[in-house]
Amino acid sequence: MTADTRLNEAEAREQLIDLAADIYDQMNAGDIPSMTIPTRTKSNIEYSEEEDVWVYGDRTSTRSANSVRGARKLLKAVYTVDFLAEQLDQDRSSTLRELYYLSESWDNDEAQFNDQDESNQLVEDLEIVTEVTREDFHMRPEESGAKVMGPLHLREQTNRGDREIHCQLDVGQGGYQIPNNPDTIEFLENDAEFVLCVETGGMRDRLVENGFDEEYDTIIVHLGGQPARATRRLTKRLHDELDLPVVVFTDGDPWSYRIYGSVAYGSIKSAHLSEYLATPEADFIGIQPEDIVEYDLPTDPLADSDINALESELEDPRFQTDYWREQIELQLDIGKKSEQQALASHGLDFVTDTYLPERLEAMGHI
Amino acid sequence: MTADTRLNEAEAREQLIDLAADIYDQMNAGDIPSMTIPTRTKSNIEYSEEEDVWVYGDRTSTRSANSVRGARKLLKAVYTVDFLAEQLDQDRSSTLRELYYLSESWDNDEAQFNDQDESNQLVEDLEIVTEVTREDFHMRPEESGAKVMGPLHLREQTNRGDREIHCQLDVGQGGYQIPNNPDTIEFLENDAEFVLCVETGGMRDRLVENGFDEEYDTIIVHLGGQPARATRRLTKRLHDELDLPVVVFTDGDPWSYRIYGSVAYGSIKSAHLSEYLATPEADFIGIQPEDIVEYDLPTDPLADSDINALESELEDPRFQTDYWREQIELQLDIGKKSEQQALASHGLDFVTDTYLPERLEAMGHI
Numbered sequence: 046m047t048a049d050t051r052l053n054e055a056e057a058r059e060q061l062i063d064l065a066a067d068i069y070d071q072m073n074a075g076d077i078p079s080m081t082i083p084t085r086t087k088s089n090i091e092y093s094e095e096e097d098v099w100v101y102g103d104r105t106s107t108r109s110a111n112s113v114r115g116a117r118k119l120l121k122a123v124y125t126v127d128f129l130a131e132q133l134d135q136d137r138s139s140t141l142r143e144l145y146y147l148s149e150s151w152d153n154d155e156a157q158f159n160d161q162d163e164s165n166q167l168v169e170d171l172e173i174v175t176e177v178t179r180e181d182f183h184m185r186p187e188e189s190g191a192k193v194m195g196p197l198h199l200r201e202q203t204n205r206g207d208r209e210i211h212c213q214l215d216v217g218q219g220g221y222q223i224p225n226n227p228d229t230i231e232f233l234e235n236d237a238e239f240v241l242c243v244e245t246g247g248m249r250d251r252l253v254e255n256g257f258d259e260e261y262d263t264i265i266v267h268l269g270g271q272p273a274r275a276t277r278r279l280t281k282r283l284h285d286e287l288d289l290p291v292v293v294f295t296d297g298d299p300w301s302y303r304i305y306g307s308v309a310y311g312s313i314k315s316a317h318l319s320e321y322l323a324t325p326e327a328d329f330i331g332i333q334p335e336d337i338v339e340y341d342l343p344t345d346p347l348a349d350s351d352i353n354a355l356e357s358e359l360e361d362p363r364f365q366t367d368y369w370r371e372q373i374e375l376q377l378d379i380g381k382k383s384e385q386q387a388l389a390s391h392g393l394d395f396v397t398d399t400y401l402p403e404r405l406e407a408m409g410h411i
Numbered sequence: 412m413t414a415d416t417r418l419n420e421a422e423a424r425e426q427l428i429d430l431a432a433d434i435y436d437q438m439n440a441g442d443i444p445s446m447t448i449p450t451r452t453k454s455n456i457e458y459s460e461e462e463d464v465w466v467y468g469d470r471t472s473t474r475s476a477n478s479v480r481g482a483r484k485l486l487k488a489v490y491t492v493d494f495l496a497e498q499l500d501q502d503r504s505s506t507l508r509e510l511y512y513l514s515e516s517w518d519n520d521e522a523q524f525n526d527q528d529e530s531n532q533l534v535e536d537l538e539i540v541t542e543v544t545r546e547d548f549h550m551r552p553e554e555s556g557a558k559v560m561g562p563l564h565l566r567e568q569t570n571r572g573d574r575e576i577h578c579q580l581d582v583g584q585g586g587y588q589i590p591n592n593p594d595t596i597e598f599l600e601n602d603a604e605f606v607l608c609v610e611t612g613g614m615r616d617r618l619v620e621n622g623f624d625e626e627y628d629t630i631i632v633h634l635g636g637q638p639a640r641a642t643r644r645l646t647k648r649l650h651d652e653l654d655l656p657v658v659v660f661t662d663g664d665p666w667s668y669r670i671y672g673s674v675a676y677g678s679i680k681s682a683h684l685s686e687y688l689a690t691p692e693a694d695f696i697g698i699q700p701e702d703i704v705e706y707d708l709p710t711d712p713l714a715d716s717d718i719n720a721l722e723s724e725l726e727d728p729r730f731q732t733d734y735w736r737e738q739i740e741l742q743l744d745i746g747k748k749s750e751q752q753a754l755a756s757h758g759l760d761f762v763t764d765t766y767l768p769e770r771l772e773a774m775g776h777i
């Protein structure tokens with residue numbers, strides 16, 4: 046196994062079949078079969094002291110066959126389990142979208158999905174109930190991971206053999222492309238001091254052109270907006286397995302704080318995976334609202350939607366810290382936002398010569 | 412030079428300085444300086460028999476200093492030329508967004524850009540007037556290129572030395588990441604029969620998982636929706652320099668036909684670059700409206716916006732062929748659209764075992 050939380054195909058398959066067996070046992074005992082899962086809403090996520098991440102609370106919803114609608118949901122679940130078990134048996138994979146279309150080939154019309162939301166949700170339910178991640182079911186995401194540049198030598202297990210790749214010496218300017226399932230990666234060697242996750246492609250390219258990864262022994266991970274699961278998973282593994290600090294560098298607006306939040310705390314939609322995807326120790330480097338003032342950055346005024354998003358973050362359990370309250374209140378007060386590329390107003394090298402070194406030093410990372 | 416149309420830094424610099432010199436000469440002769448560029452609208456693009464691509468027609472617009480607004484535009488152009496010339500001198504690069512922010516550091520307030528649309532448009536104007544591409548100015552796009560998997564061995568000149576990469580043997584499952592400027596790539600060797608450009612990540616991953624690139628000696632280029640300039644440029648170079656047929660595989664809806672159109676014919680916004688970016692010999696493989704019928708694919712009804720887009724394509728000079736008229740009229744007639752991943756309704760291997768081989772054979776590529 047390349048990662049300690051990773052299941053092999055046989056184990057994932059077994060968990061799925063256990064679920065089908067459970068439904069069978071309920072019917073065999075003369076009970077109306079049902080499946081119980083946690084309620085997935087913002088009001089039902091809570092902080093786990095033990096894991097230091099946000100997880101689902103105690104509220105649950107039940108899918109029971111006591112109605113036609115509920116029975117149909119369970120039927121679909123069983124057909125999906127059957128498909129996934131076969132897929133794992135053959136060491137194949139598929140996308141969520143393919144699963145939706147594939148259901149049209151199933152012999153029972155009632156088991157076919159009405160729309161992709163339905164099949165997506167079912168796969169999430171199966172993840173929660175079986176405690177197996179989608180990646181271990183071999184369900185590939187639509188969105189692929191982003192790219193990595195830095196002093197890291199790794200081995201990726203591909204379906205056409207192993208590949209050993211150094212993420213500076215063996216890649217082009219574009220870097221190493223994170224595969225859909227980063228648990229196929231084994232870390233061989235690294236000379237890195239920390240991991241820098243960067244929101245925009247323009248800034249990622251700036252850091253690479255300026256050789257920031259070489260000068261500061263940094264693994265630069267391009268997030269590409271809201272990061273894909275693969276990107277978050279790799280970031281967590283870099284932190285946990287290589288013991289590297291993680292800092293997140295985004296634009297200075299509420300949508301970007303959510304990007305930081307999804308790296309650090311996980312998202313509401315995938316709170317069942319926080320342990321697998323979230324890096325609670327990740328630090329936010331900026332653009333902070335106080336940087337807008339301190340570095341006199343070009344700004345845009347906050348739109349109404351920005352103000353609403355900031356106010357909603359003040360209520361969000363994931364942002365209940367002194368640091369975030371202070372920054373968000375400052376931003377509401379100054380009424381402005383700024384982008385990471387706005388640092389170019391002080392010259393193209395300002396970000397690598399001044400801003401990042403100053404911030405990293407203030408945060409104790411260099 | 413790695414590509415025959417590529418200028419080196421010195422040549423690009425000279426073209427820019429010529430433009431500034433031209434403005435200087437006009438003023439020196441006592442004339443009001445001006446700059447003339449083609450009008451960039453759909454009504455001013457026409458087919459060039461010679462180049463077999465769509466280019467701008469004869470209508471022009473003039474930016475003249477005979478108004479404060481016009482004079483300010485020329486001032487901005489001169490400051491931008493100065494910045495670009497210095498950038499080329501230092502062998503640096505920057506993004507369009509950085510240029511916009513950088514203008515805030517210019518000593519003359521009147522030369523600063525009001526918004527990014529203004530700086531973007533100016534860079535396009537400069538491309539047209541100087542006949543130097545943005546890439547040769549070292550202006551990087553925000554959107555990076557997509558990725559490549561196939562029997563192609565290449566050398567990429569990066570800012571930290573040359574890298575030799577085989578796009579099957581030296582890359583992970585994610586493939587080779589196309590750099591922002593693909594003219595830094597030199598093709599070393601290949602065993603490819605053709606290039607297959609694929610719209611969605613899900614389908615690209617399906618083809619790679621099924622080993623389609625190995626079985627059919629195909630270079631799979633992931634377009635990732637509307638393709639970045641880097642992706643279109645690389646596709647054109649694969650066609651022109653390696654003499655490989657190019658086929659484009661997208662969803663079966665009007666937005667996807669535009670993706671094909673931008674690969675094959677160029678876009679209206681960048682018709683001045685058609686010669687550099689467009690591959691007029693590229694063929695559309697599907698999803699064709701007739702495939703929806705023939706392969707009995709799952710569909711969605713056409714929305715009003717789809718119908719409008721199809722009708723607008725019937726008017727678009729780039730779609731004035733019997734083939735496209737027939738397909739678009741058929742689609743309007745059946746009132747349905749279909750996605751490339753809908754082929755999964757016949758099983759996960761249907762696309763690689765049946766659909767693509769049948770279509771490629773019908774098109775004469777295999």
